[in-house]
Amino acid sequence: MALVVFFVAAALALAGAVGVVAFREPIRSVLSLVVVMLGLSVLFLLLSAQFVFVVQIIVYAGAVMVLFLFVIALMGPAREMARTKLRFQAWLSALFVVVLAGLIWAMLQGVQYRQPDKTDLSIFGTVQSIGVGLFTTYLYPFELTSILLLVAAIGAIYLSRKTIDDL
Amino acid sequence: MTLTVIWLLPLIGAALIAFMPPRFAKWFGVVVAVAALAVAAGVAFFFEPGYRGYQFTEVVPWIPQLRIFYRLGVDGISLWLIVLNAFLTVIALLATPITTRHVNRFVALMLAMSAGLAGLFMAVDLVLFYVFWEAMLIPAYFLLWIFGEGDRPARAAIKFVLYTLAGSLMMLVGVIAEYVVTGKQTFDIATLATLPPAPAVQFGLFFVFALAFAIKTPLFPFHGWLPDAYMAAPTPMLVTFAGVMGKSGAYGFLRIAVPLFPEPVGWWDWRWVIPVLAVGAIIWGALMAIAARDMKLLVSYSSVSHMGFIVLGIFSFNVQGQQGALLQIVNHGVIIAALFLIVAWISDRVGTRDRSAMAGLALRMPIMAGVFFVVVLAALGLPGLNSFVGEFMTLLGAWQRAPVLALFGGIGIVLAPVYMLRLFQGIMQSAPAGPVPRSDIYAGQLVLLAPLVVLMFAIGLDPNVMTNLMLSVALPGPIR
Amino acid sequence: MSTLDIGGSQIDTSWFLLLGAVLFTIGTIGVLVRRNPLVILISIELMLNAVNLTLITFSRQLQNIEGQLFALMVMTVAAAEAVVGLAILVDIFRVRDVEDVDELSEMKG
Amino acid sequence: MSNQTLALLVLLFPAAGAILLVGRGWRLPRIVTVIVGPGVVWASFVITLALFFGKVSGDFTYWTWIKSGTFEVPFNLLVDNLSIFMCLVITSVGGLIVTYSVGYMEHEDDPSYARFFTYMDVFIFSMLLLVLAGNFVFLIVGWALVGLSSYLLIGFWYQRRSAVLAARKAFVMNVIGDVGMILGTFVLFVMFHSVTFATVFREITNPNYCTPAAICALPLRIVTDGPGIELAAFLLLVGAIAKSAQLPLHTWLPDAMEGPTPVSALIHAATMVTAGVYLIGRMHPIYDIAVYAHGAVAIIGAVTALFAATIAIVQTDIKRVLAYSTMSQIGYMFLAVGIGAYSAGFFHLLAHAFFKALLFMAAGNVIHAMHDEQDMRKFGGLWRQLRLTSVSFLVGSLALVGVIPLVGYFSKEQILGAAFSKPDDPLALGVWVIGAVTALITGFYTGRMWWISFAGKPSPERPVEHPHEARPVMLVPVLILAALAMVGGFIQTRALGIGPSAVSDFLSSAVGPVRWEGGAEDVVVGLATMALATLLFLAAYRVYVQRTWKPWSTALPWAQRLLERKYYFDEIYNAAFVRPMDAVANFGLRDFEEPILDGVVVNPGAAVTAGASSLSLTQSGYFRNYVLVFVGGAVVATVIILVRASS
């Protein structure tokens, strides 16, 4: 049963990913990324990461992607032309990427996994455990993310001002 | 403390003069230089001839993490270069025309260069040696470039710097490697001299050091920078540039390369390569001097030839050769300074440096002719004048090493009168022709030359004074 | 070689990892071949998602919550990056209509 | 006054004179120059006499000039009969000539006048130093200093380009000789660890390392360290032939005639050019062992004698004739010392100093009277106007030819006799033949010179119609020398097999007794040679004055040309050495230094720059290229890691 789910979700994600790269219109790329995210969120669920699953759907697929959509709407549907100044770019990238992927693939074959530390999977990945982790061990990183977001906000504000003088 | 004064004093003087109104600059500079000379002379005076080792040593921990020390000291070898440097600096500053543009900067840079040289000759720590070795490039570069003559001084300057760096950066590898391979982790030259690495390693290390020194000296194939640099250099600078800095390469051979790497033997034997190159320099320099029509160029190439004798003496690995080389270092310093000064004075009286464009000047400037002739005789190694002793001893040393070296060196001695007399007779003698010189030598210039000429006679008549002091050598070697 | 027991059925860990690797690679391809800066940004997001998958897989395999927390951090960062990136792009679009990153090649050499 | 200071004084007087006259000497009144110039020479002559009569001899060390390891050079003067003999010759003849030049140079303006005497005194000093030096280094010092003064005096009239060139030529040739001597000194130093004559000669004659003395017999010594000594001897010989203008380093001497005539008389006839002979004599312990070098000395001497004599036949410049005859006479001396007849060689040196100085000064008078015309074809018939000069010139010429009882006969015949008297020695015999032939030629060219200049009618293009006899100051020295040339021979008449042998006896302590076991036949042969030479002398009258006999040159014009071009030596040397040197030098400066040496630096520089600019094309400005390179780098990195980890 889970196996089926896995394959469906994985296929969905892969399809979406291909779509991201393949589609000419940005809007379709965005939508296919949403597809990827949905697929991944299912996998997260399989991997008993319920909280992340929720966040993935609500925040990521929800908020961030919507942001992208807004921007695209703002810019208008710019279609990518076929012509390019860079010859060999595609071929070389294909070559490199294939090699890189091959290498990664080859390496991931002989992986030696660590022995799992014994925790009871009943509460693994629940909001509760996440919360505990987030506010004890990950307190410091958590605070850092807040600063990060603050900076991002300031930057966005600065950059999206009409002119120097307003505000 | 004394030695520190010798190099720090000119440096401080330079710093002050740089921001001084030009009209005081020259004389203040002279005062500083004379003070430094006085200190150096004091050192020479209280020098212990018999003592085997460094004297007036100063040891201050500098970078203890790497066992780098601020180590100064003089022995029978370095003493002479220090005195020569201080002395020629005074001459050079006196020879500086007060009308030079930015004369204060010029004087400051000159003092800085002489400070670097003084430090170089007193440094007993490999890193300190290297620091001074490269630091003195900076003033030299600016002097060549900003105050240089000719159409492209900048090119000559950068060429000089790159040439030198190509060698000295390789030397830096050597310095570091010496610190590592000896296992003792020290930069103290005296200590390093007691633990030579394995011959194979020596082969490599000697190469990097020798390359730096060979370029600086310069030996035969590495002298490409010299004509441009000497042609570009302003005359007062040449007094110390050719007179002292030119010697730093030879000093490096004598102080670093030979004692630290007694047997640099690999695929072939460096102890034979270098003297062969030296002979090459002797003959090639002489030939180029014969062909040169520009007086300054001629003198520059003659310097290449003479430096060849010095290196030849050093690499004869016997006491006569090395003492002769040291004598010759001083002699050549004195002679080349006088030659460049005279040539410059003549050419600015006549308005050209092309020796074939003038003739019979002796009629108009008899005194100049007389002084010039004495200097020429000294340069071509006439007995009774200083250069004869040095060349005789270097050749004797070379002969003891391998007669064929001395034989070819002898060719250099035969060629010397050819170019020197071609120069002197060509411009001074036969029926007057070409431009008419404005005047004979000025009294001031004569006074400036007097000490040099006196030295030529003094060293020629009683060289023993010098060789006696040379006996106090710090590092193991033939002289000791 | 380890397998994850999910709802009774065994799924090999490396499948998840390989899926992540593939997604990451596809993202790379996107960055390499797409010219629309926005799409490039999207591809980067895709790469980050691939990383998230990897993290969470490991977290499950190690039964160690840290991976999921890390993934959350990554999401935040990704969001921030997206915001700033979009802001910059919008800023540019305001001046000129750039649908091709190759047009941003004024500085070279 | 101790002998030590005495010996030093010999040097100091000329030195002091030179120092006094140099510098601003010409500001002094001319009279001072007149007094000081010759005065100092006479002073040291007097002191030399004191040494002579005081029978002073010894090796006086004054101070250590330089000491470096085992290489120690004292400043020491070796006073023995040989050096005293040389000093006597130098100071006496020198004194006469310097006095003579007081008159000869009077036309010079004050500065040049003072300059001339300065140079003269410098020369006297250097020459005395040369002969008094007690070690090789100071021998070389003196050797080079006489070279310098010779250079200065040849180029005395430095406005004349020819004089300048001649001076440079002489200097360079002499430096070649100096280098030879320096290297020879090296050899000896390496062998004996000393440069003082005393030590070296003691080591050579009875080496402390070969005992018992029986083993030290000559043949064995030649085996033991013969090669080294041979080498040293040959190298020293180079110095000798350069200084004495022997083949093949002779070309400078004829040109040296550019100098004032007194200079030619003193330096290029009487003293300096004979330094080579002195050197061989001084080094006789070495040459006694170095048989090959010794033989070479004899051969070179003989060949040069003949060679120079033949050239003298065709010369028209009176001074050049004398110059070549000088070369030829010095050839005799080399011949003598070459076959071991040292004292005979020195006797001829003395005699030659007398009559050649005489000839030169007489010629100087003539030239003076002819207003510096030197071409003898333009003289003719001077016999009537310049009686005294002509007579003394005749005396000199006859002495040169070797007419008994003039000094020339005794000295030359003693040499020839010494050579002839060793029938068992092929070398000696060979050089005797050459010497005899040379004697005959000498007779001919001397006759030619005298007859053309003084006999016959005045030549039409004679510059001066009624020349005046020279002033006493120029005449008296000539007459003195003429007298010496006439009676000088009687101090050593061994050529006749009888009578005194003052010179040989005096020098025997220094150079060993003259090896002379001749008998009556030698005397006869000598007289015969003399007779033939005299006949040729007279024959020249018929050829060149009466013109009743055809000159030989009409028979063989090619020989005439060959001789006039001096066997093409100058041309050969130019083609062989000077031009190639200049060519190489110019080529190097033009085509090596700039293009190649600079190229070594510039081309790599250019290459680097080119590489850089082509490399900077990769910085295309396209973002995607950057990413591409990024990924490529990542791939390479992965490979590296894999390799590293798997290794």
Added chain:
Amino acid sequence: MLAADLSYSWSQALADLGQIAPIATLTGFFLFAIVTDLVLPKQRRGNAVAMVAVAGYAYSLGTAVYRWRFAQGGYAYHQFATGDNFALFFEVLFGTLGILTVAVSHPYLRRRGMLESEFHILIMAAVIGMMVLGAATSLVTVFLGLELLSIALYIACGFVRTESRSQEAATKYLLIGGFASAFVLYGMALVYGGAGTTVIPVIASRLGSSASGNPLILLGIVLMGVGFAFKVSAAPFHMWTPDVYQGAPIPVTAFMSVGTKAAAFAMIIRVFAGGLPHLAPEWQALLAFVAATSMVVGNLMAITQTSLKRLLAYSGIAQAGYILIGVIAGGPTGLAAVLYYLFTYMFVNFGAFAVITMLAAPDGDRDSFKDLEGLGRRSPLMAILMTVFMLSLAGFPPSVGFFGKLFVFTAGVSAGYTWLVVLALVMSVVSVFYYVRVLIPVWSASTRTDRVSAPFSSLAAIALSGVASLALGIYPTTLLVVSQLGANPITGP
């Protein structure tokens, strides 16, 4: 078990906060600056924020120094951060850099009529990011610090919104930066998978040398290494550097050219030397490759440049190569050398950029060679200082440049990487050529007479840099001692 996790005592909280005190204080001032910016009227904002910023830097600098002298460094927040000497060293470095940046950038922004306040706030954020990076002992914190720093700089690069170049720089930097951080992140994920934790010391203790057989770790090293190399702008991951440096406003360039480099090196040392000591051979091989390429590429490309910014960018690439030699050599001497080099390099490179900043005109930066013409007469002091900086970059004694190289190369040779050192020296012959080329317009005679207006703050900053880059060379000992202490936490005393 959860209860146990939740127990977090007050004293513990204080201790933790103490360890990251410099970061915390600076963050406080950062927030205060934002508030100031919001409340004050426009014309007074700029100066006020600048004040706050300087105060913040100074305060956190002081805190760091204080803790260095008197406090016991240790881990905090479950070993996610640390206050050890290494962290403190970099906090001091970044604090100084911040002050210098404000001193130089403030007049610049004034002249160009830009908003100072946001700029300072962004730079503060970047500095915080750098400090976090210096103090991070967990992959997570490393990543967050990296991102904080990067995001702040993305915006700063595009700060001149009216300039297309500035925007282009921002875009390129953002896109390729995001790309690179994805790589880093993937690497971290794999390492986490291999080690089961993100805490660096724990990783170090868990991964023995056997881990070199584990693909996860190896791949992690590759991907992280690639990203790190990107951050230190080492070839072949350097391509963004010249464009971004050229496009960004000069103060930003100056700031990032030294700040980012230092932070990235701190990160490399922490993660590789600190976290993966047993896999040293692997990452050393990787870094050696990177170092070699950077030295060659950087020095060669710099020759043909005509823009000082680009030239210094390439020189920065080359310098990164030199510094990497020290990292590869490792050990107390190697790391001490690296820290020394970074600290002095801050003064030298920043000073060089600062001098160019002085040339800027209201309508844009002036960074071509001809803009330097006649500087010797237009502002002798600037000219002398520029000379000092160039000679120091070229590595002439007695300036710091020489000693930095000396120490690094000594470590390199001692560690057996002689070939790298030789390559480095050969390339530095090339480097002298272009560094000296900069001086030619400075000192050669020119007709330009317009004075260079140097406001006091900038002048002070530049002069300080100049003095430092000489003094720290003539007497490098103290700084070297400090560097060794700073390296202790990684190498062990």
